Amino acid sequence: MKTLAKKRIFGFTLIELMIVVALVAILLAIAYPSYIKYVRKSNRGEAQQLLMNWSINQEIWRSNNPLYAGTGDLPAPTADHYDFAPSNLSATTYTLTATAKVGDDQNNDKSRDNLTDCDVLTLNQSGVKGPAACWE
Known part of the structure; x- marks a missing residue:
């Protein structure tokens, strides 16, 4: 006589899978905004570095010429998320x-206090950085 033995099937139930999906969704909801903020801050740091390097190049240019350099003499840096431009060029000043x-997501960048927009960064010949909260 044959005995019908129940075979146990190993695997996950639908409920268990849905619990895992819910946990992953909760983790993403917490982590994703922090990740986006980190990426924006990293892009801002790149723009700040390029501005400071450009400023050094302006000072080197000015030590050999009567005026600070325009973009025809000293090309503006290029970056994926920012456009660069000089202004107030004279013998003694530049910005x-x-x-x-x-259309870039970098337009939504804010300072650490979330009060200051950091979509426009400036640096002048005196080393004054604006907005100050974005350079922290």
Whole structure:
């Protein structure tokens, strides 16, 4: 006589899978905004570094010429998320500006206190950085 033995099937139930999916969704909801903020801050840091290097190059240019350099003499840096432009060029002054590219997520960048927009960064011949909260 044959005995019908129940075979146990190993695997996950639908409920167990749904619990895992819910836990992953909760973790993503917490982690993703922090990740986006980190990416924006990293892109801002790159723009700040490029502005400072450009400023050094302006000072080197000015030590050999009567005026600070325009973009024809000293090309503006290039970056994926920012456009760079000089202004107020004279024998004694300049302002270098990095502006987040139109349509780029970098336009939503905020300072650490979440009060100051960091989509436009400036640096002048005296080393004054603006907005100050974005350079911390």
